[in-house]
Amino acid sequence: MILITKIQRSTLVAITVCLLLFSCAPKQERENDKEMHTPSAAHNAEKIELESLDIQVIENALGGLKGTENNGEYKVTIPQNDLKIIVDGFQIIPPMGLGSWAAFAPAAQGAMLMGDVVATETDLWPVQQEVIRQGLTITAIHNHFVRNHPNVMYMHIGGMGDEADLAASVKAVFDKVQEVRGNNPADGPKTDVENTLDTAMIADILGYNGSMNRGVYKVVIGRPDVNLTEHGAPVSTFMGFNTWASWQGTPEKAAVAGDFTMLADEVAPVIKALVENGIEVVAVHNHMVHEEPRIFFLHYWGTGQVEKLARGLRAALDHTQKRK
Helix, strand or coil: CCCCCHHHHHHHHHHHHHHHHHHHHHHHHHHHHHHHHCCCHHHHCCCCCCCCCCHHHHHHHHHCCCEEEEECCCEEEEEEECCCEECCCCCCHHHHEEEEEEEEECCCCEEEEEEEEEEEECCCCHHHHHHHHHCEEEEEEEECCCCCCCEEEEEEEEECCHHHHHHHHHHHHHHHHHHHHCCCCCCCCCCCCCCCCCHHHHHHHHCCCCCCCCEEEEEECCCCCCEEEEEEEECCCCCCCHHHHHHHECCCCCCCCCCEEEEEHHHHHHHHHHHHHEEEEEEECCCCCCEEEEEEEEEEEEEEHHHHHHHHHHHHCCCCCCCC
16 A cells, blocks of 8 residues: 655645646647747748948948948958068968958848957957957957967957947957057058969869969958858858968979868868878867857968979868869
8 A cells, every 4th residue: 555645645736736727728828838939930931131231331430441342241451561470481471361351241230240350479468458348259369370480360359239339349459459569560561472383273273263462372262062150140251251372482482371161070181181282280270159050260381392282272172162
Protein backbone atom coordinates (compact mmCIF):
# COMPACT_ATOMS: atom_id res chain seq x y z
CA MET A 1 0.00 0.00 0.00
CA ILE A 2 1.40 3.43 -1.02
CA LEU A 3 1.25 6.10 1.67
CA ILE A 4 0.85 9.76 0.62
CA THR A 5 1.99 12.42 3.04
CA LYS A 6 0.15 15.66 3.61
CA ILE A 7 2.83 17.58 1.70
CA GLN A 8 2.61 15.23 -1.30
CA ARG A 9 -1.21 15.46 -1.23
CA SER A 10 -1.02 19.28 -1.26
CA THR A 11 1.40 19.23 -4.20
CA LEU A 12 -0.85 16.93 -6.24
CA VAL A 13 -3.85 19.16 -5.58
CA ALA A 14 -1.94 22.26 -6.70
CA ILE A 15 -0.81 20.58 -9.94
CA THR A 16 -4.37 19.40 -10.67
CA VAL A 17 -5.78 22.92 -10.17
CA CYS A 18 -3.16 24.43 -12.54
CA LEU A 19 -3.96 21.89 -15.25
CA LEU A 20 -7.69 22.54 -14.91
CA LEU A 21 -7.22 26.31 -15.12
CA PHE A 22 -5.05 26.02 -18.25
CA SER A 23 -7.52 23.67 -19.98
CA CYS A 24 -10.36 26.07 -19.22
CA ALA A 25 -8.55 29.12 -20.58
CA PRO A 26 -10.04 30.44 -23.82
CA LYS A 27 -8.39 28.95 -26.90
CA GLN A 28 -7.73 32.39 -28.42
CA GLU A 29 -5.90 33.48 -25.25
CA ARG A 30 -3.60 30.46 -25.48
CA GLU A 31 -2.99 31.08 -29.16
CA ASN A 32 -2.14 34.73 -28.47
CA ASP A 33 0.37 33.67 -25.82
CA LYS A 34 1.97 31.27 -28.30
CA GLU A 35 2.28 34.01 -30.92
CA MET A 36 4.09 36.23 -28.44
CA HIS A 37 6.89 33.66 -28.18
CA THR A 38 6.94 32.26 -31.72
CA PRO A 39 7.72 34.70 -34.57
CA SER A 40 5.44 34.16 -37.53
CA ALA A 41 6.85 33.05 -40.87
CA ALA A 42 5.31 36.12 -42.49
CA HIS A 43 7.16 38.39 -40.05
CA ASN A 44 10.49 36.63 -40.67
CA ALA A 45 10.07 36.84 -44.43
CA GLU A 46 9.17 40.52 -44.37
CA LYS A 47 11.73 42.70 -46.15
CA ILE A 48 12.49 46.02 -44.52
CA GLU A 49 12.57 48.99 -46.86
CA LEU A 50 15.86 50.79 -46.18
CA GLU A 51 16.10 54.54 -46.60
CA SER A 52 18.86 55.92 -48.84
CA LEU A 53 21.88 57.59 -47.29
CA ASP A 54 22.07 61.36 -47.38
CA ILE A 55 25.57 61.68 -48.81
CA GLN A 56 25.70 65.45 -48.37
CA VAL A 57 24.89 65.11 -44.67
CA ILE A 58 27.73 62.58 -44.29
CA GLU A 59 30.22 64.77 -46.15
CA ASN A 60 29.26 67.81 -44.07
CA ALA A 61 29.76 65.87 -40.84
CA LEU A 62 33.11 64.57 -42.12
CA GLY A 63 34.28 68.16 -42.46
CA GLY A 64 34.37 68.18 -46.23
CA LEU A 65 36.26 64.91 -46.71
CA LYS A 66 35.27 63.55 -50.10
CA GLY A 67 34.66 59.89 -50.68
CA THR A 68 33.15 57.57 -53.26
CA GLU A 69 29.54 56.46 -53.69
CA ASN A 70 28.72 52.98 -54.94
CA ASN A 71 25.21 51.51 -55.21
CA GLY A 72 23.89 53.69 -52.41
CA GLU A 73 26.90 53.16 -50.11
CA TYR A 74 29.56 55.75 -49.32
CA LYS A 75 33.24 55.33 -48.45
CA VAL A 76 36.00 57.74 -47.52
CA THR A 77 39.69 56.72 -47.52
CA ILE A 78 42.70 58.45 -45.98
CA PRO A 79 46.04 57.24 -47.40
CA GLN A 80 48.78 57.05 -44.78
CA ASN A 81 51.39 58.84 -46.87
CA ASP A 82 53.23 60.04 -43.76
CA LEU A 83 54.33 56.51 -42.78
CA LYS A 84 57.38 54.99 -44.46
CA ILE A 85 56.91 51.28 -43.83
CA ILE A 86 59.55 48.80 -45.02
CA VAL A 87 59.00 45.02 -45.13
CA ASP A 88 61.78 42.73 -46.36
CA GLY A 89 63.23 45.58 -48.42
CA PHE A 90 59.90 46.58 -50.05
CA GLN A 91 58.23 49.90 -49.24
CA ILE A 92 54.59 49.59 -48.24
CA ILE A 93 52.60 52.47 -49.70
CA PRO A 94 48.81 53.05 -49.39
CA PRO A 95 47.77 50.82 -52.34
CA MET A 96 49.59 47.92 -50.62
CA GLY A 97 47.12 48.17 -47.72
CA LEU A 98 48.23 51.29 -45.86
CA GLY A 99 45.03 53.33 -45.76
CA SER A 100 42.40 54.19 -43.14
CA TRP A 101 38.81 54.09 -44.33
CA ALA A 102 35.21 54.40 -43.20
CA ALA A 103 32.18 53.16 -45.14
CA PHE A 104 28.48 53.86 -44.62
CA ALA A 105 25.53 51.76 -45.78
CA PRO A 106 21.74 51.93 -45.28
CA ALA A 107 20.45 49.86 -42.35
CA ALA A 108 17.21 49.33 -40.46
CA GLN A 109 18.61 51.43 -37.58
CA GLY A 110 19.43 54.34 -39.95
CA ALA A 111 22.94 53.68 -41.18
CA MET A 112 25.69 51.12 -40.65
CA LEU A 113 29.33 52.16 -40.28
CA MET A 114 32.35 49.95 -40.90
CA GLY A 115 35.91 51.16 -40.94
CA ASP A 116 39.60 50.38 -40.50
CA VAL A 117 42.03 52.77 -38.83
CA VAL A 118 45.79 52.44 -39.35
CA ALA A 119 47.50 53.13 -36.03
CA THR A 120 51.14 53.28 -35.02
CA GLU A 121 52.18 51.99 -31.61
CA THR A 122 51.93 55.60 -30.41
CA ASP A 123 48.49 56.17 -31.94
CA LEU A 124 46.85 52.96 -30.78
CA TRP A 125 45.90 53.79 -27.19
CA PRO A 126 44.63 57.39 -27.63
CA VAL A 127 42.77 56.45 -30.81
CA GLN A 128 40.96 53.50 -29.26
CA GLN A 129 40.00 55.73 -26.34
CA GLU A 130 38.52 58.19 -28.84
CA VAL A 131 36.59 55.42 -30.61
CA ILE A 132 34.94 54.45 -27.32
CA ARG A 133 34.35 58.07 -26.35
CA GLN A 134 32.49 58.57 -29.64
CA GLY A 135 30.16 55.65 -28.94
CA LEU A 136 31.57 53.44 -31.68
CA THR A 137 32.68 49.83 -31.27
CA ILE A 138 36.08 48.23 -31.80
CA THR A 139 35.60 44.90 -33.57
CA ALA A 140 39.24 43.92 -34.25
CA ILE A 141 42.84 45.03 -33.70
CA HIS A 142 45.45 43.15 -35.70
CA ASN A 143 48.52 43.34 -37.90
CA HIS A 144 48.83 43.17 -41.68
CA PHE A 145 52.58 42.60 -41.79
CA VAL A 146 55.48 41.15 -39.82
CA ARG A 147 59.04 42.52 -39.75
CA ASN A 148 57.55 45.91 -40.66
CA HIS A 149 59.46 48.98 -39.51
CA PRO A 150 57.94 51.00 -37.95
CA ASN A 151 55.22 48.68 -36.62
CA VAL A 152 51.59 49.50 -37.45
CA MET A 153 48.30 47.97 -36.34
CA TYR A 154 44.85 47.99 -37.91
CA MET A 155 41.78 48.77 -35.78
CA HIS A 156 38.35 47.92 -37.16
CA ILE A 157 35.48 50.08 -35.97
CA GLY A 158 31.72 49.83 -36.35
CA GLY A 159 28.48 51.52 -35.45
CA MET A 160 24.76 51.78 -36.11
CA GLY A 161 22.54 54.86 -35.96
CA ASP A 162 22.05 58.30 -37.45
CA GLU A 163 24.35 58.87 -40.42
CA ALA A 164 25.31 62.41 -39.35
CA ASP A 165 26.22 61.24 -35.84
CA LEU A 166 28.26 58.32 -37.18
CA ALA A 167 30.13 60.56 -39.63
CA ALA A 168 30.88 63.10 -36.91
CA SER A 169 32.28 60.31 -34.74
CA VAL A 170 34.48 59.08 -37.59
CA LYS A 171 35.83 62.61 -38.08
CA ALA A 172 36.70 62.80 -34.38
CA VAL A 173 38.64 59.52 -34.65
CA PHE A 174 40.53 60.67 -37.76
CA ASP A 175 41.23 64.01 -36.05
CA LYS A 176 42.70 62.17 -33.07
CA VAL A 177 45.14 60.32 -35.35
CA GLN A 178 46.20 63.66 -36.84
CA GLU A 179 46.56 65.21 -33.38
CA VAL A 180 48.78 62.41 -32.04
CA ARG A 181 51.01 62.32 -35.12
CA GLY A 182 51.17 66.08 -35.44
CA ASN A 183 50.28 66.02 -39.13
CA ASN A 184 47.60 64.98 -41.61
CA PRO A 185 48.52 61.45 -42.76
CA ALA A 186 47.30 62.17 -46.28
CA ASP A 187 49.70 65.11 -46.67
CA GLY A 188 52.87 63.01 -46.67
CA PRO A 189 54.96 62.34 -49.80
CA LYS A 190 53.14 60.32 -52.46
CA THR A 191 55.82 57.77 -53.26
CA ASP A 192 55.60 55.37 -56.22
CA VAL A 193 57.19 51.90 -56.19
CA GLU A 194 58.84 49.88 -58.94
CA ASN A 195 56.59 47.56 -60.95
CA THR A 196 57.73 45.77 -64.10
CA LEU A 197 55.41 42.79 -63.58
CA ASP A 198 53.39 41.14 -66.33
CA THR A 199 50.01 42.15 -64.93
CA ALA A 200 48.14 40.41 -67.76
CA MET A 201 49.73 37.13 -66.70
CA ILE A 202 48.74 37.74 -63.05
CA ALA A 203 45.15 38.47 -64.10
CA ASP A 204 45.05 35.36 -66.28
CA ILE A 205 46.30 33.08 -63.50
CA LEU A 206 44.03 34.55 -60.81
CA GLY A 207 41.03 34.85 -63.12
CA TYR A 208 40.42 38.49 -62.13
CA ASN A 209 41.63 41.83 -63.48
CA GLY A 210 43.18 44.54 -61.34
CA SER A 211 44.20 48.18 -61.56
CA MET A 212 47.50 50.06 -61.26
CA ASN A 213 48.04 52.83 -58.70
CA ARG A 214 51.43 54.38 -57.91
CA GLY A 215 53.27 51.26 -59.07
CA VAL A 216 51.02 48.82 -57.20
CA TYR A 217 48.84 46.39 -59.15
CA LYS A 218 45.80 45.54 -57.01
CA VAL A 219 43.22 42.82 -57.65
CA VAL A 220 39.97 42.87 -55.61
CA ILE A 221 37.78 39.76 -55.55
CA GLY A 222 34.26 39.76 -54.09
CA ARG A 223 32.27 36.90 -52.59
CA PRO A 224 28.95 36.90 -54.49
CA ASP A 225 28.48 33.30 -53.35
CA VAL A 226 27.96 34.47 -49.73
CA ASN A 227 25.06 36.66 -48.56
CA LEU A 228 26.77 38.36 -45.61
CA THR A 229 24.90 40.51 -43.09
CA GLU A 230 25.96 42.42 -39.96
CA HIS A 231 23.14 43.16 -37.49
CA GLY A 232 20.84 42.13 -40.36
CA ALA A 233 22.25 44.72 -42.80
CA PRO A 234 23.89 43.44 -46.00
CA VAL A 235 27.69 43.77 -46.22
CA SER A 236 29.06 44.27 -49.73
CA THR A 237 32.47 44.08 -51.38
CA PHE A 238 32.57 47.88 -51.18
CA MET A 239 32.16 47.65 -47.38
CA GLY A 240 35.27 45.48 -47.04
CA PHE A 241 33.93 41.98 -47.64
CA ASN A 242 36.49 40.92 -50.21
CA THR A 243 39.71 39.09 -50.99
CA TRP A 244 42.49 41.23 -52.45
CA ALA A 245 46.10 41.05 -53.64
CA SER A 246 48.51 43.98 -54.14
CA TRP A 247 51.66 43.50 -56.21
CA GLN A 248 54.93 45.36 -56.76
CA GLY A 249 58.48 44.60 -57.87
CA THR A 250 60.07 42.76 -60.77
CA PRO A 251 59.32 39.36 -62.37
CA GLU A 252 62.08 37.64 -60.38
CA LYS A 253 61.75 39.68 -57.18
CA ALA A 254 58.09 40.50 -56.61
CA ALA A 255 56.14 41.16 -53.44
CA VAL A 256 52.44 40.46 -52.86
CA ALA A 257 50.36 41.41 -49.83
CA GLY A 258 46.68 40.90 -49.29
CA ASP A 259 43.67 39.58 -47.48
CA PHE A 260 41.55 36.45 -47.84
CA THR A 261 37.91 36.35 -46.72
CA MET A 262 36.82 32.86 -45.71
CA LEU A 263 33.97 30.79 -44.35
CA ALA A 264 34.89 28.60 -41.38
CA ASP A 265 35.44 25.44 -43.42
CA GLU A 266 37.72 27.32 -45.83
CA VAL A 267 40.26 28.51 -43.24
CA ALA A 268 42.36 25.36 -42.97
CA PRO A 269 42.62 24.54 -46.70
CA VAL A 270 43.42 28.16 -47.62
CA ILE A 271 46.23 28.35 -45.05
CA LYS A 272 47.58 24.98 -46.20
CA ALA A 273 47.60 26.06 -49.86
CA LEU A 274 49.36 29.35 -49.10
CA VAL A 275 52.05 27.82 -46.88
CA GLU A 276 52.72 24.95 -49.29
CA ASN A 277 53.25 27.52 -52.06
CA GLY A 278 55.72 29.63 -50.12
CA ILE A 279 53.34 32.44 -49.10
CA GLU A 280 53.54 33.48 -45.45
CA VAL A 281 50.35 33.74 -43.40
CA VAL A 282 50.85 36.69 -41.03
CA ALA A 283 47.40 37.10 -39.42
CA VAL A 284 44.08 35.28 -39.04
CA HIS A 285 41.31 37.33 -37.44
CA ASN A 286 37.78 38.72 -37.59
CA HIS A 287 36.56 42.09 -38.90
CA MET A 288 33.03 41.88 -37.50
CA VAL A 289 31.38 40.35 -34.42
CA HIS A 290 27.67 40.00 -35.30
CA GLU A 291 27.98 38.77 -38.88
CA GLU A 292 25.96 35.97 -40.44
CA PRO A 293 27.44 33.63 -41.57
CA ARG A 294 30.66 33.73 -39.56
CA ILE A 295 33.57 35.10 -41.61
CA PHE A 296 37.35 34.92 -41.06
CA PHE A 297 40.00 37.16 -42.62
CA LEU A 298 43.59 36.20 -43.33
CA HIS A 299 46.53 38.45 -44.19
CA TYR A 300 49.46 37.09 -46.16
CA TRP A 301 52.82 38.25 -47.48
CA GLY A 302 54.91 36.67 -50.21
CA THR A 303 58.13 37.51 -52.05
CA GLY A 304 59.85 35.81 -54.94
CA GLN A 305 59.18 34.85 -58.54
CA VAL A 306 55.91 36.44 -59.64
CA GLU A 307 54.40 33.50 -61.53
CA LYS A 308 55.03 31.14 -58.61
CA LEU A 309 53.36 33.58 -56.22
CA ALA A 310 50.36 34.02 -58.54
CA ARG A 311 49.85 30.27 -58.87
CA GLY A 312 50.09 29.90 -55.10
CA LEU A 313 47.34 32.48 -54.62
CA ARG A 314 45.22 30.77 -57.25
CA ALA A 315 45.58 27.46 -55.41
CA ALA A 316 44.26 29.15 -52.24
CA LEU A 317 41.48 30.94 -54.12
CA ASP A 318 40.19 27.63 -55.39
CA HIS A 319 39.23 26.77 -51.81
CA THR A 320 37.17 29.91 -51.19
CA GLN A 321 34.33 29.87 -53.67
CA LYS A 322 32.66 27.84 -56.38
CA ARG A 323 34.70 28.14 -59.56
CA LYS A 324 34.19 26.64 -62.98
